Amino acid sequence: MGKITLEIKDEDLLQLGEAKIKEEIEHALKLIKMKGLLKEISVALSSLRIDYEKEMEEIKRDAWKEYKKDLPL
Secondary structure, three states: OOOOOOOHHHHHHHHHHHHHHHHHHHHHHHHHHHHHHHHHHHHHHHHHHHHHHHHHHHHHHHHHHHHOOOOOO
C-alpha cells in the first residue's frame, strides 16, 4: 500500500474549515427556524375547534356517494 502526501497551506485549510462551519451554522439556523414554524402551526391547529370525528364521517359519506355513482346497479 502506498502513501500519498498532500501539501496544503494553512490558509487554504482555514478557509475550508470556515466554509464548513458557516455551512453547518446556516443549516442549524434553518432547522431552528423550521422548528419554530412547526410549533406555531401546532399551536394554531390545536386552537381550532374542529370535531375530527364529524369531519371524517362527512368525508367517508361523500367518498361513498362518489364511489356508488360508478357502480353498475
